[in-house]
Amino acid sequence: MNICSWAELDETARAEVIRRGTAAAGPEVSATVAQILEQVRTEGDDAVRDLTARFDGVQLEDLAVNDEQVRNAVAGLAPALRAAISEAAERIRTFHRAGMTREYAVQTAPGVVCERVVRSIRRVGLYVPAGSAPLPSTALMLGVPAQLAGCSEIVLVTPPGPDGAADPTVLAAAAECGIDAIYLAGGAQAIGAMAHGTGTIPACDKIFGPGNAWVTEAKRQVSTTEGGPGIDLPAGPSEVVVIADSGAQAEFVAADLLSQAEHGPDSQVLLLTDDVRMAELVLEQVLDQVEQLPRADIARKALASSRVVVTEDLDQAFEISNDYGPEHLILALRESRDWLDRVQTAGSVFLGDWAPETLGDYCSGTNHVLPTAGAARWTGGVNVASFQIAMTVQHVTQEGLQAVGPCAVELSEAERLHAHQRAVTRRLDRIGTST
Numbered sequence: 001m002n003i004c005s006w007a008e009l010d011e012t013a014r015a016e017v018i019r020r021g022t023a024a025a026g027p028e029v030s031a032t033v034a035q036i037l038e039q040v041r042t043e044g045d046d047a048v049r050d051l052t053a054r055f056d057g058v059q060l061e062d063l064a065v066n067d068e069q070v071r072n073a074v075a076g077l078a079p080a081l082r083a084a085i086s087e088a089a090e091r092i093r094t095f096h097r098a099g100m101t102r103e104y105a106v107q108t109a110p111g112v113v114c115e116r117v118v119r120s121i122r123r124v125g126l127y128v129p130a131g132s133a134p135l136p137s138t139a140l141m142l143g144v145p146a147q148l149a150g151c152s153e154i155v156l157v158t159p160p161g162p163d164g165a166a167d168p169t170v171l172a173a174a175a176e177c178g179i180d181a182i183y184l185a186g187g188a189q190a191i192g193a194m195a196h197g198t199g200t201i202p203a204c205d206k207i208f209g210p211g212n213a214w215v216t217e218a219k220r221q222v223s224t225t226e227g228g229p230g231i232d233l234p235a236g237p238s239e240v241v242v243i244a245d246s247g248a249q250a251e252f253v254a255a256d257l258l259s260q261a262e263h264g265p266d267s268q269v270l271l272l273t274d275d276v277r278m279a280e281l282v283l284e285q286v287l288d289q290v291e292q293l294p295r296a297d298i299a300r301k302a303l304a305s306s307r308v309v310v311t312e313d314l315d316q317a318f319e320i321s322n323d324y325g326p327e328h329l330i331l332a333l334r335e336s337r338d339w340l341d342r343v344q345t346a347g348s349v350f351l352g353d354w355a356p357e358t359l360g361d362y363c364s365g366t367n368h369v370l371p372t373a374g375a376a377r378w379t380g381g382v383n384v385a386s387f388q389i390a391m392t393v394q395h396v397t398q399e400g401l402q403a404v405g406p407c408a409v410e411l412s413e414a415e416r417l418h419a420h421q422r423a424v425t426r427r428l429d430r431i432g433t434s435t
Contacts, residue, residue: 001283001286001303001304001306001307001308002283002307002308003279003280003283003308003309003310004017004307004308004309005309005310006310006311006312006316006320007311007312017309018270018307018320018323018324020239020268020373020374021237021266021268021304021305022213022237022266022373026217029214030217030221032188032214033188033214033217033218033221034221036051036187036188036189036192036218037188037192037195037196037218037221037222039051039189039192040189040192040196040198041192041195041196044197044198044199044200045063045200045201047189047192047198048060048063048189048193048198048201049063051187051189052159052160052184052185052186052189055186055187056159056160057162058160058161058162058164059164060160060164060184063183063184063185063198063200063201064182064183064200065165065166065182065183065184067180069165069166069171070171070180070182072168073166073168073169073171073172073175074168074172074175076168077168077169077172081169081172082172084363085136085140085169085172085173085176086176087363088137088140088362088363089144089173089176089177091363091364091365092140092141092144092145092363092365092366092367093144093148094365095364095365095366096144096145096148096365096367096384097148097384099383099384100384100385101385101388101390102118103115103116103117104116108404109400109403109404110399110400110403111396111398111400111401111402111403112394112395112396112397112403112404113395113400114392114393114394115392115393115394115395116391116392116393117390117391117392117393118389118390118391119388119389119391120150120151120152120387120388120389121151121205121387121388121389122151122152122153122205123151123152123153123154123155123202123203123204123205124146124151124153124154124155124204124205124206124207124208124387125155125156125194125195125204125206125208125229126139126142126143126146126155126156126157126179126208126209127157127190127191127194127207127208127209127210127211127215128142128157128170128174128209129158129159129186129209129210129211129215130158130159130161130166130167130170130186131159131186131212131264132264132295132298133295134158134161134169134170135170135210136167136169136170136172136173137173137361137362137363137368138209138210138368138369139158139170139173139174139176139177139179140173140176140177141368141369141382142156142208142369143156143176143177143178143179144177145383145384145386145387146177146208146387147177147178148384148387149384149385149386149387149388151387153181153202154178154179154181155194155201155202155204156174156179156181156182156183157182157183157184157185157190157193157194157201158170158182158183158185158186158190159184159185159186159187159190160184160186164184165184166182166184181202183201185201187211187212187214187218188214188215188217188218190215191207191211191215191218191222192218192222194207194229195207195225195228195229196222203229204229205229205230206229206230206231206232206387207219207222207223207229207230207231207232208231208232208369208382208386208387209232209235209369210235210236210238210368210369210372211235211236212237212264213236213237213266215236216234216235216236216237216372216373219231219234220234232382232386233369233371233375233379233381234371234372234373235372235382236372237263237264237266237267237372238260238263238264238267238268238327238328238372239260239267239268239269239270239326239327239328239372240256240257240259240260240269240270240326240327240328240329240330240357241269241270241271241272241321241326241329241330241346242256242257242269242270242271242272242329242330242332243272243273243314243317243318243321243329243330243331243333243339244271244272244273244275244278244282244332244333245273245275245278245314245332245333245334246274246275246277246278247333247334248273248278248333248353249332250278250281250282250284250285251285251289252332252356253271253278253282253332254282254285254286254288254289255285255289255356256330256332256357257269257271257282257286257306258286258289258290258293258299259356259357259361260302260328261298261299261302261303261306262293262295262298262299262302263298263302264298264302265298265301265302267302268302268305268306269302269303269306270306270308270309270324270326271307271309272309272311272317272320272321273308273309273310273311273317274311274312274313274316274317275310276310279308279309279310282308283308286303290303314333314339315342318339318342318343321343321345321346322342322343322345323345324345324374325345325346325371325374325375325376325377326345326347326376327346327347327348327370327371327372327376328346328347328350328357328360328370329343329346329347329348329349329350330349330350330355330356330357331343331349331350331351331352332352332353333352336351336352337351345376345377346376347370347371347372347380347381348360348366348367348368348370348381366381367381367382367383368381369381369382370382398431401424401428401431402428402431405424405425405427405428408420408421408424409421409424409425409428412424
């Protein structure tokens with residue numbers, strides 16, 4: 001991780017500074033993922049077992065987690081941890097319930113009523129990573145909105161640990177969300193299993209969840225297959241941008257950068273500041289604090305593709321951030337809310353010195369399954385609506401057809417789609433003969 005001045009860089013160098021570290025791995029990852037998905041599609045459960053042995057070093061007999069295993073996992077957790085899971089879940093419910101999609105109906109012309117009705121997606125697949133660290137928080141972030149959406153079938157797939165079992169905290173989080181269809185699989189093979197079905201793991205209509213480059217690529221590929229599932233969004237590897245002014249706390253900023261760097265070696269963190277001294281202080285803090293982390297080796301690899309950028313002013317910092325489209329954006333600024341209108345692209349925004357990104361990851365109430373790789377330029381994070389379909393409905397009377405039919409006749413004539421037109425005119429003619 002080094003310091004650079006944006007003003008001194010040409011366009012090529014600027015593009016390189018904010019280039020995601022995973023970009024170069026694309027072709028290799030894509031080819032490997034395609035092979036894994038094809039194996040799962042053709043071999044089902046056997047492929048999942050073989051790939052689990054190959055990648056996770058675990059021999060699985062049963063891919064399904066039974067009710068007794070879940071009960072034992074919940075009972076074995078420390079009371080404080082069980083309480084924290086329930087507490088976080090309730091805040092997530094509170095936030096997501098407030099933003100649920102509403103149904104509505106409106107009369108657009110006399111005799112024409114148009115509606116939007118909401119239906120839950122029938123079967124959703126939730127991927128909860130547990131590679132270098134289990135993520136029970138992801139089970140909550142996906143399970144709570146799926147539950148609120150009313151999905152009739154919720155499938156959760158998570159990698160086995162070295163003992164061949166699911167992480168007990170992930171199982172406890174799943175239980176908190178009422179999920180009882182839980183299966184063991186990780187990485188691209190887990191996505192393939194939920195996309196195609198394996199015999200044990202059912203095929204899902206839409207797949208959710210964050211992951212590494214292989215998981216993200218697997219989601220992309222299965223979503224493009226004929227009859228394949230939908231996906232939530234590109235969610236991984238993790239990234240954060242911090243915009244800091246001269247009044248920021250360098251210690252806090254460094255801690256925030258490292259909180260994302262420790263996710264994985266392909267994570268990326270960026271500091272944008274208009275103050276050279278702040279840039280220097282933060283870098284010093286990063287180098288000091290990383291040495292104190294149990295996951296220091298992972299964080300150092302992420303820092304290799306991370307940058308501290310000195311901008312001419314904060315306006316330029318926001319321009320860079322909006323072009324980058326970060327998953328997480330922290331505004332370590334004085335009067336931080338006053339700057340919020342400048343944010344055009346970000347998955348989730350954290351205002352001020354006392355809002356660490358960690359709270360969004362766990363328990364403030366917002367969702368941590370967020371767009372990465374610049375997808376924040378066109379989508380937001382997971383919410384209840386992600387698990388629903390909003391259908392439109394129209395009810396038209398004879399009076400309504402007489403009111404709006406001529407409009408459709410003119411437009412269909414302009415498009416030279418005469419079968420469209422006659423579906424209207426035949427009805428209008430019938431009305432005319434019956435009056």
